[in-house]
Amino acid sequence: MIFFIGFLLFIAAFIYLIVHFIKKSKDKERVLSKKVFYSMLIGGFILFIVGSFVEDESTLAQLEDVKSKNEKLVTENNNLTDTNSSLTDEVEKLKEENAELQTELDNTQKKLSKVNENSSNYESNIEELNNKVEQLTATINEKDSEIESLQSENAELQNTISTTKVQDSSTNSSSSGESNNSSINVEYDNCTHARNAGAAPVYEGDPGYGRHLDRDGDGVGCE
Structure with missing residues (x-):
C-alpha cells in the first residue's frame, strides 16, 4: 500500500510539472511552485522506497534505478528551466530589435512620402513649364507668320x-546732260549711305550701283 501511494505521488509530481510547462507556454511569467513539486516528488520517492523495502527487498535495485532516473529528470528540469530563461532573454532582445526596425521603417516611410510629395511638385512645375513652352511656340509661330x-x-x-x-530713270534720261553727268558720278560707300540718300535698293545700271553693295550678285544692291 505504501509503495502504491509513493508511486502515485511520484506520478502526480511529474503530472504537475507537465501541467506547469503547458501553462507556462501561455503565461511566460508563471513560476513553478517548488514546494509543491518537490514535496510530491520527494514524498513519493520516500514512500516509494519505504514501500519497496516493506513489500519486497528484491525491488531495491529497481528503486535505485528509479532514483537515478529521478535525478536525471531533476537535472533535465533544471536544464529546461535554464533554457527557458535563455529563450525568454532572447525573446526580449528580439522584441527590442523589432521595435528598432519598426522605428526605422516608420522613418523610411516618412522620407518616402516626402520624396513622393517633392516628385509631385516637380511634375507640376514641369507641366507648367511645358504649357509655357507651348504658348511661346504658338506665339513664335504667329510672329513667323507675321514676318512672312x-x-x-x-x-x-x-x-x-x-x-x-x-x-523715273526713263523720265530723267531726257533731262539736261549736266544732271546726268552728276548722277552717273554718284558713289555709295555702303548700304547705310545709300539708304540715307534714299537710293536703296540700288539696281545694276543705276547711278551709285557697285558690287560692294550687291553681295549676292543678283543685280540689286542694298535689298
Missing part, C-alpha cells in the same frame, strides 16, 4: 519701287 507676311509685302513694295525707279 511682312516680307511678302516688302517684296511687293520693292517691286513697285523698282518699277517706279525704272520709270
Whole structure:
C-alpha cells in the first residue's frame, strides 16, 4: 500500500510539472511552485522506497534505478528551466530589435512620402513649364507668320519701287546732260549711305550701283 501511494505521488509530481510547462507556454511569467513539486516528488520517492523495502527487498535495485532516473529528470528540469530563461532573454532582445526596425521603417516611410510629395511638385512645375513652352511656340509661330507676311509685302513694295525707279530713270534720261553727268558720278560707300540718300535698293545700271553693295550678285544692291 505504501509503495502504491509513493508511486502515485511520484506520478502526480511529474503530472504537475507537465501541467506547469503547458501553462507556462501561455503565461511566460508563471513560476513553478517548488514546494509543491518537490514535496510530491520527494514524498513519493520516500514512500516509494519505504514501500519497496516493506513489500519486497528484491525491488531495491529497481528503486535505485528509479532514483537515478529521478535525478536525471531533476537535472533535465533544471536544464529546461535554464533554457527557458535563455529563450525568454532572447525573446526580449528580439522584441527590442523589432521595435528598432519598426522605428526605422516608420522613418523610411516618412522620407518616402516626402520624396513622393517633392516628385509631385516637380511634375507640376514641369507641366507648367511645358504649357509655357507651348504658348511661346504658338506665339513664335504667329510672329513667323507675321514676318512672312511682312516680307511678302516688302517684296511687293520693292517691286513697285523698282518699277517706279525704272520709270523715273526713263523720265530723267531726257533731262539736261549736266544732271546726268552728276548722277552717273554718284558713289555709295555702303548700304547705310545709300539708304540715307534714299537710293536703296540700288539696281545694276543705276547711278551709285557697285558690287560692294550687291553681295549676292543678283543685280540689286542694298535689298
